Amino acid sequence: MHRLSNTVIGFLNLFTLLASIPIIGAGLYMAKDSTTCENFLQTPLLVVGFIVLIISLAGFIGACFHVAWALWVYLVVMLLLIIVLMVITVFGFVVTSQGGGTQIPGRVYREYHLQDYSPWLRARVKDPKYWNNIRGCIFGSKTCAKVATWTPVDYLRNDMTPVQSGCCKPPTSCTYGQDPVMMVQDPDCYKWSNDPNLLCYECDSCKAGVLESIRRDWHKLSVLNVVMLILLIGVYSIGCCAFQNTRRAETDYPYGHNRMTKVRPRWDFYW
Incomplete structure (x- = not known):
């Protein structure tokens, strides 16, 4: 059961890794388009796409191949992403709290x-x-x-x-x-x-x-950000467990205080 977190993180990051490809593709397509409306979205799409790609790749490699430093990078970037998303969400609710129009x-x-x-x-x-x-x-x-x-x-x-x-x-x-x-x-x-x-x-x-x-769309996006924050915090918690499992596999520390040092790693270390 202690390796379940690695498996879950691996599958989640494989899914987000594949999802980042169409996001980057859409941003590159808009970069070639001269339409003003689409040019507004190309930079955010490219930034989000590449960030998701890097985070997902680091998390997938770290969880599936037991690479501790990759999981460490994944967790650090994920923590920064959660903090930035919190700031954006609070800021979004503040700037969209006014307006609404007047009934004629x-x-x-x-x-x-x-x-x-x-x-x-x-x-x-x-x-x-x-x-x-x-x-x-x-x-x-x-x-x-x-x-x-x-x-x-x-x-x-x-x-x-x-x-x-x-x-x-x-x-x-x-x-x-x-x-x-x-x-x-x-x-x-x-x-x-x-x-x-x-x-x-x-x-x-x-x-x-x-x-x-903009206010209406941003308000909807802020609500979606709250849901994303909850999911990201859950994934981050699972990632911490996966990082501990990977460190344990690398150092070959069994559970408990009375540890034995083995000459070779466990049979499933490279599996």
Whole structure:
């Protein structure tokens, strides 16, 4: 039974080793693609893929071939990964705790305001370098083309995604004539244009809609991170047992205090 942990760790790391191959492949494929949206994901995918590959390879070799130093590297990197994942999870819950949008009377969809989100997210989306990439991504995805043919009745009955609500129409505080007329002091009313290439892509409401989409996805990811942390801590505990078994096999220490030194290792040492 004391070798069961080695077997479990070996199978788990073989599975993650195989799983890292399509992750790296997806990152390399996106690196060759010029689409802005996919370029956002290529670096995280490559980093995660190579980290999983290295950790899994070290854990598999250490557990199956009784290589103590490989298991030691595996456990150290796994511990660092758990700590980093904890920090990211806590940070994710903090930055996604604000926002959610405002319900508009008589409408199904919500509207979003930039000041409702965390300062860190606002600072990121206000950076022209990042916003130009995001804007190009939204424009290339044809998100606003899906609501371009809506009638006024459709706006009353249909729901919208946060990006559609913020980027594809002016705020509700602006009324419609030939051009939107500002009813309250909302700067977005000046930024709105009927030009399909402009619309409200430079509005704060558009940036808020993007942040709302990020907030929702990040919140889901944070919940998933909690589950991953529980699994990683369990695997780390099994890995510690496997490391002790490997050290015991290398030094050939039997259980108990009265130890005997053997001339040759046990028959199953290299099995």
